[in-house]
Amino acid sequence: MMSHHLAESGGGGExxxxxxxxxxxxxxxxxxxxPPHLxxxxxxIYHHAASSPSPRNKFTPLGGDLMGEFEDALLKQRTNCESGSRLIELYNNRNKTLIQRRLSELQELPSTRGEDLQGKCLLELYGLKLRELQRKVRTEVSSEFLLRRNCADVSNQLFDWGMMRLPRLFYGVCDPFAKEADDQFQKKRNAERLSLLEExxxxxxxxxxxxxxxxxxxxxxxEFQLQIKATQKRRRQRNDCVQAWHGRQRHRATRAEKLRLMALKSNDQEAYMKLVKESKNVRLTILLEETNKLLSNLGAAVQRQKDSKLDAPRSEPLQEINITESDTNDDLLQGQRQYNSAIHSIQEKVxxxxxLLEGGELRSxxxxxxxxxxxxxxxxxNGILADEMGLGKTIQTISLIxxxxxxxxxxGPYLIVAPKAVLPNWVNEFATWVPSIAAFLYDGRLEERKAIREKIGGEGKFNVLITHYDxxxxxxxxxxKIDWYYMIVDEGHRLKNHESALAKTLLKGYRIKRRLLLTGTPIQNSLxxxxxxxxxxxxxxxxSVQNFEEWFNAPFADRVSLSDEEELLIIHRLHHVIRPFILRRKKDEVEKLLPGKTQVILKCDMSAWQKVYYKQVTDMGRVGIQTGSGKSKSLQNLTMQLRKCCNHPYLFVERDYNMCKKPDEIIRASGKxxxxxxxxxxxxxxxxxxxxxxxxxxxxxxxxxxLKLNDFKFLRLDGTTKTDQRGLLLKQFNEPDSPYFMFLLSTRAxxxxxxxxxxxxxxxxDSDxxxxxxxxxxxxxxxIGQKKEVRVFVLVSxxxxxxxxxxxxxxxxGIDAKVIQAGLFNTTSTAQDRREMLEELMRKGTSSLGNDVPSEREINRLAARSEDEFWMFERMDEERRRKESYRARLMQEQEVPEWAYTTENQDDKSNSAKNHFGSVTGKRKRKEMFYSDSLSEVQWMKAVESGEDISKLSVKERRVEKTSKRAIKPNQVVSD
Structure with missing residues (x-):
């Protein structure tokens, strides 16, 4: 019946x-x-098959028997469900059967199989045989772990957990003796446990x-600590009260000092003097009394000079003004008022x-x-016009005349003394602004100067004479011989050394009524x-310079360190002395529309040739040069030689070296x-x-x-350029349609x-x-006159x-802002600074050369003034790299000439190092220094630019002068 039902279902149902x-x-x-669903x-299926009629009636009794048996089996399954323990037992029996079957299979396997398969089968066989042993070991390990964990509990330490390790015995009817033995053992264990509890x-x-x-x-x-704390608390309270009192006193003193500093900085002298009297500071009072006397004496001396008709030096000392102690206490500003009243008392509005000025309009x-x-x-x-460079000190001086x-x-007559390099500029400015004034340039050879003397010999034939220091x-x-009404000294900082020949000549050799100094350099830190x-x-x-130093050093001779207030007070007093005679303005203060100036430091690497020379100078004090004998060249003034290494190795080679033979070498040999x-x-x-x-x-x-190899048009001006050519060079470069792209100039000239x-x-x-x-x-x-932003590039190796x-x-x-510090000036010996720096350079050698060199993109970003320029520079760099096939820009080690590695013998090397580094260690005998300017302006510029020893040239020049003076008659004029 069931099969018939299956046959009728058909398709997916069957x-x-x-x-x-x-x-x-x-x-x-x-x-x-x-399962329930099954x-x-x-x-x-069964009920459906039973209800449907069957075409085969002859098979019905047989089909009914089968389905009846199946129904009985199902009913038996439903009514006789096994318990959980029975199911576990069945599961275990089934596993044992499977294991035994697998063991028999593994044991019957032939030994002709492959080694890998045979090894795996043996491992599986041994594992199955050891299964019971593994189960017992795991059971004992887990039991011991549980026992140890329970023993670790503090509350269960007195419990006899050793009994847990004994196997559990299940007594039967025939085991009385075993049970009795176990009871005795239990009693013994209990007695031991009781004894342990008593202990x-x-x-x-x-x-x-x-x-x-x-x-x-x-x-x-x-309790003792509490008593100590109470005692300490009472003591601390007392100490805090005492410290608070002292703190309030210090706060009052600090506040008073701050108020005095504020009064000093704001130049409120009345308030400052009142605060000093209130503070009763002995040191400040002494200082103010001394400076008050000084300013009173200076005021009287200024008044005498104003009343004098001729400004010539006199030998008599200052007449001191007697100021009693009562007067000083009453008014500490008496000297300052007298000093102020003596200066600029006569006012005239301009x-x-x-x-007479025809060249243009003066600015406000x-x-x-x-x-x-x-x-x-x-x-x-007399005074100093110290405006910042570029503000037109020349025009202001011409307007004064x-x-x-x-x-x-x-x-007049007016005498203008200036560096030789700027004489053409003075002549051009006079011709431009005041052509009606008779201004003569006194320069040239002996014959030319004689002609000028004859031309201006008579009085009233000229107004202004322009010449230079030499x-x-x-x-x-x-x-x-001429009585000069006004002497104007351009670049007046040349007179900062009162022992120089120029200063002595101007002070003692000339008759001058009025003096005016022009300088764009701030006053340096030297008393x-x-x-x-x-x-x-x-x-x-x-x-007297000694008196000048004593004025400001005497009050503090017994103390080296000074407070900020004392330093500021002395700085203020010294500035008060010189302020009426100095006028200084800066560009950002007076010229608001002047385009900005940006300084950019461009760092570059050295070529291999430069590094070889730099190492030779630092190690041996000599370099290898191209000579027939194969010897190296010993050097003096190591700092100057290191600077030459940074500029170009060609500065060491002989002048007959053919620099044009390899056009690329002149570029690749130097990083700059x-x-x-x-x-x-x-x-x-x-x-x-x-x-x-x-x-x-x-x-x-x-x-x-x-520049000639690269077709750049340029001009050149240095110390050897003649005076009459300098003005022509400036005019050629400044013309509106000038073809010259670059002007080469020496820093000094x-x-x-x-x-x-x-x-x-x-x-x-190269920086100075x-x-x-x-x-x-x-x-x-x-x-003034600049219409574009100025970009300054400083090249540094x-x-x-x-x-x-x-x-x-x-x-x-950075120290220019703080000019004077407590009567002494904040500088150290320049020679000492350079000696220490040179020692450091010798120790460092070439270890840091070439580190942190900027990339081409970074250099373009620094050099470009706009975004368009930056991208133009980038395109030019890419074109240049493609043109050069991306080769190295600097000379490599294998390209350095072999003669550049020339070294001397070991004995000569030790002697050379001993001689050259003696100046660094201080073991060499110091040379006698000469402070007279026996060199002319041109000679001095040439010596500085070529790196020669100026002291040696001065000695040589003095010897020549002495020899020439012996041959000259007493009434003969010394000239070229």
Missing amino acids: EETTKSLICALNYISRDLPL FSSVSS EEKKNLIKTAKKKFFAIVLNAVL TKQPS YQIEGLQWMVSLFNNNL AYLLENKNVT LIMRDKAFLK QELWSLLNFLLPHIFN FELLDRLLPKLHKAGHRVLLFSQMTRLIDVLEIY GGLGLNLQSADTVIIF WNPQMDQQAEDRAHR VGSVEEVILERAKQKM
């Missing part, structure tokens, strides 16, 4: 029905209960007694420029400067330098030239014009060769008084020890002596 029956048969054959499925109780009693004793002791200690601050100089004239005083001619009828001393016999300037301006007053080779084409294409400053004329020679504002880019090839020299060079372009020079320059520029 397949599902057959699967259900087979699955049910599998469960029944394993004596397992049917049981319901089989029951529905533990005794220990607990002893422990409790100890705890009580220690608790009593601890309580006593705590509202417009003189009509220039008219203020003219009014200040006129006030000096009216009060019979024009004003005196026009309004005071002072026709001729002031050389032609003193002629120039001192003697300050006195030298004041002595030149006011020789009646400041006639390689950087210039990338920078200059970009600046030229962008339409910028360049001023390049260097301190070495030999380097300028190499730069000339490079070209950094003074030149107007080159048609250029907007300045390149400092004195940052003011570089500042003056930069201001050749950044001055990474890790070399140039970085030390740059750092020292920054330090020197």
Whole structure:
């Protein structure tokens, strides 16, 4: 019947029905209960088959028997369900059967199989055999773990857990003896347990007694500590009250000191004097009394000079003004008032420029400067015009001369003393602004100067005579015969050494009524330098440098360190002394529309040739050169030699070396030239014009060769350029349609008084020890008349002596703001600084060369003035790299000439090192220093630019002068 039902279902129904029956048969054959869903499925099949009619009636009795048996089996499954323990037992028996079957299979396997398969079968066989042993081991391990964990509990430590390790015995009817033995053993274990409990109780009693004793002791200690704390608290309260009282006193003193500092900084002298009296500070009172006497004496001396008709030095000392103690106590500002009343007492308002000025209109601050100089004239005083470079000190001086001619009828004669490099500029400015004034340039050879003497010999034939320092001393016999009404000294900081020949000549050899100094350099930190300037301006007053130092050092002779207030007070007093005679303005204060100036430090690497020379100088003090004998060249002045290594190795080779033989070598041999080779084409294409400053004329020679090889049009000016040619060179470069792209200048000769504002880019090839020299060079372009932003590029070799020079320059520029410190000036010996720096360089050697070199993209970002320029520079770099096939830009080690590695014998090397480093260690005998300027301006510039020893040249020049003087008659004029 069931099969008939399956036949009638057909399709998918037959397949599902057959699967259900087979699955049910599998469960029944394993004596397992049917799942509910399978049981319901089989029951529905059965009931459906029973209800449907069968076409085969003859098979019905047989079919009924089969289904009846199946129904009985199902009912038996439903009613006789096995328990859980029975099922577990069946599960275990089944697993044992499977394991035994697998063991027999593994044992019957033939040994002819592969080694891998045979090994796996053996491992499986051994694992099945050891199954019972593993189960026992696991059971014992887990039992021991549980036992140990329970024993670790403090509350269960007295329990006898050893019994848990004994096997559990199940006694039967026939085991009375075993049970009795076990009972005896249990009693013994109980007795031992009781004894352990008694011992533990005794220990607990002893422990409790100890705890009580220690608790009593601890309580006593705590009580004692509380007593100590209470005592300390009372003592601390007393100390706090005392300290608070002293703190309030210090706070009052500090507040008073701050108020005094604020009064000093705000220049409120009345309030400061009142606060000093209230504070009763003995040291400050002594200082104020001394400075009050000083200012009273100075005021009287200034008044005497104003009343005098001729400003010539006199030998009598200052007449001291007797100020009693009562007067001092009543008014500590009496000296200051007297000093102030003696200066600029006569006022004259200047509202417009003189009509003689035809070259243009003066700016407002220039008219203020003219009014200040006129006030000096009216009060019979001298002064220093110290405006920052580029603000037109020359024009203001010319306006003073024009004003005196026009309004005071002072026709002169006026003597203008300036560096030789700026003489053409003075002549051009006079011709431009006041062509009606008779201004003569006194320069040239002996014949030319004789012609000028004859031309200006008569009085009233000239108004202004322009000359330079050298001729002031050389032609003193002629120039001192003239009674000069006004002497104007350009670059007046040359007079800071009162022992120099120029200062002595001007003070003692010339008759001068009025003096005016022009300088763009701030007053340096030297008491003697300050006195030298004041002595030149006011020789009646400041006639002894010893007295000047004693004025400000005597109050503090017994104490080295000074407080900030004392330093500021002395600085204020010294500034008060010099302030009436100095006028200084800065560009950012008076010239708001002047374009900005940006300084960019461009660092570059050294070539292999430079590094070889740099190492030779630091190690041996000599370098290898190309000579027939194969010897090296010994060097002096190691710092200068290191700077030459940073610039170019060609500075060491002989002059007959063919630099044009290898055009690329002149670029690849120097890191700075390689950087210039990338920078200059970009600046030229962008339409910028360049001023390049260097301190070495030999380097300028190499730069000339490079510029000619690259077809850059340029001009050159250094110490050898004649005076009449300098004005022509400036005119050619400053013309509106000038074809010249670059101007090569030496820092010493070209950094003074030149107007080159048609250029907007300045390149400092090698920095000067004195940052003011570089500042003056930069201001050749950044001055009145400049319409573009000025970009200054300072080239520095990474890790070399140039970085030390740059750092020292920054330090020197940083102390310019604080001029004077407590009567002494905050400087150390320059020679000592350089000696220590040289020692450090020798120790460091070449270890840091070439570190932290900027990439081409970074250099383009620093050099570009706009985003368009930056991307143009980037494209030019890419084109250049493709053109050069991406080769190395700097010379490599294998390309360095072999003769550059030339070294000397070991004995010579030790002697050379001993001789050259003696100057560093201080073991060599110090040379005698000479402070007289026996060198001329041209000779001095040449010596500095070529790196020669100036002291040796001075000695040589003095010997020549002595020899020549013996041969000259007493009444003969010394000239060229």
